[in-house]
Amino acid sequence: MIIFNSAQKLKNHLNGIRSQGKTIGFAPTMGALHKGHISLISTAKAQCDVVVCSIFVNPTQFNDLSDLDKYPRTLEADIVLLESANCDILFAPEISEIYSEQEINAKKNNVEDKTWMVGKTVDFGLLDKVMEGALRPGHFNGVAQVVSKLFRIVEPNKSFFGQKDFQQLTIIKSMVRQLEMPIEIVACPIVRESDGLAMSSRNTRLTKDDRKRVPFIFKTLSYIVDTYKDSTINELLEEVELEFSIDDFMKLEYLEIVDAETLQPIDDLETATSAVACIAVKLSNVRLIDNIILF
Numbered sequence: 001m002i003i004f005n006s007a008q009k010l011k012n013h014l015n016g017i018r019s020q021g022k023t024i025g026f027a028p029t030m031g032a033l034h035k036g037h038i039s040l041i042s043t044a045k046a047q048c049d050v051v052v053c054s055i056f057v058n059p060t061q062f063n064d065l066s067d068l069d070k071y072p073r074t075l076e077a078d079i080v081l082l083e084s085a086n087c088d089i090l091f092a093p094e095i096s097e098i099y100s101e102q103e104i105n106a107k108k109n110n111v112e113d114k115t116w117m118v119g120k121t122v123d124f125g126l127l128d129k130v131m132e133g134a135l136r137p138g139h140f141n142g143v144a145q146v147v148s149k150l151f152r153i154v155e156p157n158k159s160f161f162g163q164k165d166f167q168q169l170t171i172i173k174s175m176v177r178q179l180e181m182p183i184e185i186v187a188c189p190i191v192r193e194s195d196g197l198a199m200s201s202r203n204t205r206l207t208k209d210d211r212k213r214v215p216f217i218f219k220t221l222s223y224i225v226d227t228y229k230d231s232t233i234n235e236l237l238e239e240v241e242l243e244f245s246i247d248d249f250m251k252l253e254y255l256e257i258v259d260a261e262t263l264q265p266i267d268d269l270e271t272a273t274s275a276v277a278c279i280a281v282k283l284s285n286v287r288l289i290d291n292i293i294l295f
């Protein structure tokens with residue numbers, strides 16, 4: 001695996017690969033890699049000639065700076081995992097390779113920087129106003145900012161994202177459409193632990209006791225899958241809210257059953273054309289999200 005820290009050197013190298021007529025697959029990550037990320041690399045390897053993974057803990061998508069500090073950084077172990085997955089290229093830039101001083105200052109002053117749109121107007125409409133977007137102001141602007149910059153550096157044919165971050169995936173698809181980037185966004189299924197917990201870099205921060213509690217999140221989603229045909233949405237939401245209200249350790253931040261395209265809550269499952277149950281749960285020091293596609 002070749003490792004690049006410089007955006008320009010990576011660009012030059014990828015230009016050479018493109019000139020040989022080879023396709024490029026790209027999996028952007030923030031490191032602390034696990035089997036979920038490796039499944040992105042394996043899917044990319046199966047579909048593209050050359051696979052690039054980036055590891056960059058993106059400061060602009062953290063609205064809580066203590067969360068940014070606590071974010072696990074495990075570059076050495078990540079390199080070993082990527083090599084064992086036969087990843088071809090790792091891009092691991094410093095902050096100054098990605099952001100100008102003006103962009104860093106905007107973040108410091110809590111101003112949403114929109115220069116990543118580069119002369120276009122990208123409007124996510126209601127997509128970034130619900131769920132994670134409602135609870136983490138500016139988060140999706142930061143995600144779109146960094147992903148658009150990485151896309152301009154790597155210029156992949158296809159880019160691979162986990163379905164675990166369903167809202168992020170929908171927003172990236174919308175961004176690529178609006179910026180008219182010729183990149184296919186490939187959604188990869190959620191990879192779970194044997195007890196159902198969705199793999200996430202944040203899982204390593206769970207206390208031992210919280211780790212025993214969190215399989216309840218997937219149990220809840222599975223219960224919704226098993227029962228939604230016999231219930232109304234309100235009945236389902238009320239049942240789940242009640243279950244969580246008697247748990248002193250897990251706070252249900254939201255459970256929403258939304259349309260897969262618009263991410264807007266569905267009122268009536270009978271008239272809906274798609275439905276995804278999305279959940280966010282807060283434990284002592286970690287927030288976890290998960291989802292399941294109903295239809």
Ligand code: PAF
Pocket residue numbers: 028029030056058061143146147165168
């Ligand atoms: O999903 C992630 O790890 C991040 O949000 C991403 C897409 C790498 C952007 O920083």
